[in-house]
Amino acid sequence: MSTSVLSTRNLQKKFGQLVVARDISIDLPKGARYALIGPNGAGKTTLINLLTGMLAPDGGQVFLDEADITTLPPSERVKRGLVRTFQINTLFPNISPLEAVTLVVCERKGEAGTWWRGLPGYGASIEEAYETLKSIGLGDHVDRPTRQLAYGQQRLLEIALALATKPHVLLLDEPAAGVPKGESQELFTAIAGLSSDISILFIEHDMDVVFRFASRIIVMVSGGILVEGAPAEISADKRVHEVYLGSAHHA
Amino acid sequence: MTDTATPLYNPQDLMRAQVRWRMLETVFWVSALLPFFVAETYLVLCTQIAIAALFALSLDLLVGYSGIVSLGHAVYFGIGAYTAGLLAKYGWGEPLSGLLLAGLVAMLFGYLISFIMVRITHFALIMVTIGLCLLFEEFGNQAHDITGGHDGLQGVRMWRLFGTFRWDLYGFTAYAYSLVVVFLCFLVIRRIINSPFGLSLRGMRENARRMPAIGAPSKQRLQIVYTISATFAGIAGGLLAQTTQFVALDALSFQRSAEVLVMLVLGGAGRLYGGIIGSIIFLVARDQLASNNPQYWYFWLGLLLILVIIFLPNGILGGIAHLLSRRKKS
CATH class of the missing domain: 3.40.50.300 (P-loop containing nucleotide triphosphate hydrolases)
Incomplete structure (x- = not known):
């Protein structure tokens, strides 16, 4: 064991x-x-x-x-x-993949409780989110609302969200x-x-x-x-x- | 497929573009000064609109951004109103500190009640918020010695603003004071929405089930936003008590809770300016329609609400945004 x-x-x-x-x-x-x-x-x-x-x-x-x-x-x-993905897409339909993965990165770094500082102040987290999306082949689809992504891309995002938790x-x-x-x-x-x-x-x-x-x-x-x-x-x-x-x- | 060797965009710029201050916002807030010059007789109405807008903004933090419905938000509005009113009645008429206390007392109640709110969802949540509102309204009614019950809280005497400005009959001081307070609160709320915390609120709205799977402590976040929302609702209530120097029992009422939700939905929830636009439309329409034919006002409101919900499910602002984006594409 x-x-x-x-x-x-x-x-x-x-x-x-x-x-x-x-x-x-x-x-x-x-x-x-x-x-x-x-x-x-x-x-x-x-x-x-x-x-x-x-x-x-x-x-x-x-x-x-x-x-x-x-x-x-x-x-x-x-x-x-210990992180999972879901059989049925469990995503955030009306926010972009970049925002969604940035959220995950901010959660991991303990930044997501901060309400007094704007998101643009978290450049490192945004870049990391972008790199994560790029690494899984979603680098060209970071900006549209998630619901507009093709099904296969949504499956990839499902995994990207999990990966961003490291x-x-x-x-x-x-x-x-x-x-x-x-x-x-x-x-x-x-x-x-x-x-x-x-x-x-x-x-x-x-x-x-x-x-x-x-x-x-x-x-x-x-x-x-x-x-x-x-x-x-x-x-x-x-x-x-x-x-x-x-x-x-x-x- | 596009050439992936050259990045199409800078991710940080994308995020910046989402939150940047737009020209139209400056135009909007500058035009909020116009009533001082062109509509002096409407300053009282404008003050009411400003207060309703702040109340709607506070509710938007819950309904539009976090995806939790409340039909009892007047509880915090009323608590703020009675706090500010009672302070002034019993000898402390200083407006700024009174308003701060109104916000703090509402904050305290919001925090305590949030322990119940995060344990229930959907239909149960709607029912419990209605129940709470009825409870507080009846308490306000029974505590006649303190609140004045149905007669309202009489004898509220405000000191001069900064010890200088009289609360004049036309409402110059009242509107200026309300507008500045509402604008400052708006800036804070805007910052909250555009922060990582605000992003996590939208995450809860979009998919509450996913949030724990990305390591987000949802319940704790909900308690915080509930407390913040109650605070701003309390400040709005405090403003009403101070600028009218009176508190009516309906500050706590279920009707006020429902009206603020209607304003928000009319304007467009989750759009920052939705609650503001909604309260302008609601109160201007009521002023115009009710002056002609008071008993028909609810008929027109009902009709407007049904039409907006059916044809513009994202509210009036949502409809405009949709039109603009279609134009851009074609």
Whole structure:
């Protein structure tokens, strides 16, 4: 456990009678590129909500850098470097990408509580926001209201907002959701190119992408972890074929 | 695709362009001086407009910039009015310190009430703000010995402004005093909106769910903006008490809460000048329409409100901005 940046012990969560998290224990080592897969309703997004504090677990613990963060509010976890993106665009429609990312940078630097100084006084933060947008390929689209961006650009902004917090653990909830297959490869190439200081757990349905970019795969079924292993082990696992890959073929 | 080797724009310039002081703003504030020269008989109305504009601006911080609705904002307006009025009635008629205290007392109430406000959203928030407003109004009514109840607070005596300027019958002093106070408050509010804090308010308005995911302590921010907003509402109320030397119970009323929201929505929420334009239209229209046919005023107001909401959902200023941007493109 000493090498884990993010881990859970026996996480439990129920919605009424429905068990959405069943005894979940995972360990994410430094620099990880882990994929989280499973059929719809397996509890993947719920797990991300539990990890980031957007849902409170009924039982179990979450550790970040070996500190128990189970009861820490979401914004505090972000300050410690545990950051997520959303499957459905969760952006700021009527402000520009430059303003949105500048806001994130200001939050990180503790400048966002300042009300007596105008934004132009924060040149360093604005420049950093611009560089972040440029690095992800949005350098030409910083000034329009976010709602006017193309869908694929909005997906990139979703990630840019997370990157601007300078995370060291990044949880990507279907970053390529809704993006055409060809472009999702590009998007994942950009993700794979991120610094190895950032440990990544991503949810993805496209198996080509998963097997290409994940160093290890966690398979979830009805709220619990079915199996965890290297891509080769997972693709050879019979149970995985039955409940996930198999059923996908039938469907 | 454009050539990415040469940057299309400087990001800092973009941000500067967003917040720079525009020529039209100078024109607007200079023209606010015109009533002194051309409309002396309307100075009282102009004072009311200035006060309503500040009240609407304070509400805009919540409704337009932070995305939280309040139908009980008159609570702070009334608290400011009674604070300034009571001070003057019981021997302290100095206007500036009285106004400062009106703001501070409203600030204190705003801070205390903010603990409730950040725990609820949407529909519940609207109901609770109405409830609070009714509560305070009834308290003002019952506390007859202090507030004068429905008869209003009589016997408010203001000292001369700076010990020099009399509160004249035409309202020269009242308008000059109100205009300067409102302008200074406007500058502060403008700065707040254009600060990183203001940007985080817009973030909450645009997507409250994302804010914790970027590390923003939303509840704390909301409490601060709620307190600031209450302070400016209190200053507006204090101004009304001081310039009319009277406080009516309706300073605290639900109707006043609703009217200020109507002014803001008419002008355009979240646009800095929306509340100001809205209060000008509202009060000038009321003055004109009510002088002809008092009972029909609400008919015309209702009609105007419906038309604006349907055809100009971002208010009159929003509609103008939309027209201008379409012109630019074609």
